Amino acid sequence: HSISVSELEKLQVLGHGNSGTVYKVRHRRTSNIYALKVVKGDCDPIVRRQLHREIDILRRTDHPQVVCCHGIIEKPTGDFAIVMEYMDVGTLETVLLTTGTLSERTLADVARQVLSGLSYLHSHRIIHRDIKPSNLLVNQKMEVKIADFGVSKIMGRTLDPCNSYVGTCAYMSPERFDPDAYGGSYDGYAADVWSLGLTLLELYLGHFPLVSGPGERPDWATLMCAICFGDPPSSPVGTSDEFRSFIECCLQKESSKRWSAHQLLSHPFVCHAIP
Ligand code: ADP
Ligand code: MG
Numbered sequence: 001h002s003i004s005v006s007e008l009e010k011l012q013v014l015g016h017g018n019s020g021t022v023y024k025v026r027h028r029r030t031s032n033i034y035a036l037k038v039v040k041g042d043c044d045p046i047v048r049r050q051l052h053r054e055i056d057i058l059r060r061t062d063h064p065q066v067v068c069c070h071g072i073i074e075k076p077t078g079d080f081a082i083v084m085e086y087m088d089v090g091t092l093e094t095v096l097l098t099t100g101t102l103s104e105r106t107l108a109d110v111a112r113q114v115l116s117g118l119s120y121l122h123s124h125r126i127i128h129r130d131i132k133p134s135n136l137l138v139n140q141k142m143e144v145k146i147a148d149f150g151v152s153k154i155m156g157r158t159l160d161p162c163n164s165y166v167g168t169c170a171y172m173s174p175e176r177f178d179p180d181a182y183g184g185s186y187d188g189y190a191a192d193v194w195s196l197g198l199t200l201l202e203l204y205l206g207h208f209p210l211v212s213g214p215g216e217r218p219d220w221a222t223l224m225c226a227i228c229f230g231d232p233p234s235s236p237v238g239t240s241d242e243f244r245s246f247i248e249c250c251l252q253k254e255s256s257k258r259w260s261a262h263q264l265l266s267h268p269f270v271c272h273a274i275p
Pocket of ligand 2: 135148
């Protein structure tokens with residue numbers, strides 16, 4: 001049952017991003033609510049490529065912790081739209097802004113869910129490459145789902161014209177800046193684990209871990225220096241041993257020492273979490 005644009009009524013804007021606009025929409029016939037990501041046909045070629053990659057990945061994934069795609073719409077104008085399940089709480093970024101920092105207990109549950117999604121993606125040779133609070137969606141059931149595959153990579157593809165990275169570099173791992181120093185047996189998957197470690201720490205602290213407070217906005221060079229030459233961020237005094245150890249396993253600068261998503265699913269911080 002394909003969905004056409006004319007059957008969808010726009011209710012509100014959910015977010016703007018690099019690639020386009022995401023709307024909350026209602027399907028007139030069924031009254032179902034969806035999220036609709038719309039990308040203009042006349043957009044930048046890079047954005048267009050990103051969109052095709054995102055569609056490609058959404059089509060081949062099926063997992064409770066990966067946002068579900070209900071259809072792809074292409075208009076004669078060249079505009080593209082992705083019909084997705086609507087996540088009614090928003091993103092972990094909005095959760096942080098509206099309800100404040102997350103407790104270790106909540107974070108353990110978030111970590112377990114994101115790791116489950118990442119482990120699935122990695123076993124399907126997909127690297128997300130842009131894990132951060134605003135790309136992790138949440139619903140009322142406290143389900144967390146990975147979204148926004150615009151800069152993701154499918155491994156083993158020889159035809160990958162766009163290896164350059166577009167997006168924020170704040171959550172990028174040391175080996176992505178400097179593969180020679182931190183790459184070891186660099187395969188790319190470990191970069192998602194680094195980003196998850198930073199994300200969880202941010203949700204605990206209430207600000208990005210590589211800056212000292214909420215208001216600080218460092219430039220690209222400052223961030224790169226902090227990531228490559230500084231010690232990796234660690235969980236603050238007062239946190240549990242399990243949480244501290246978990247963050248340490250995610251934020252190993254040398255990518256080959258970092259635990260994989262699959263390994264982290266059996267880390268005490270996560271597997272002792274009460275769902
Ligand atoms: P971009 O590549 O433009 O960042 P995203 O897929 O991350 O695109 O979407 C941008 C924003 O739209 C998200 O940060 C989020 O606020 C909102 N959004 C995206 N998908 C959904 C969804 N399925 N349900 C609810 N909100 C969503
Ligand atoms: Mg995004």
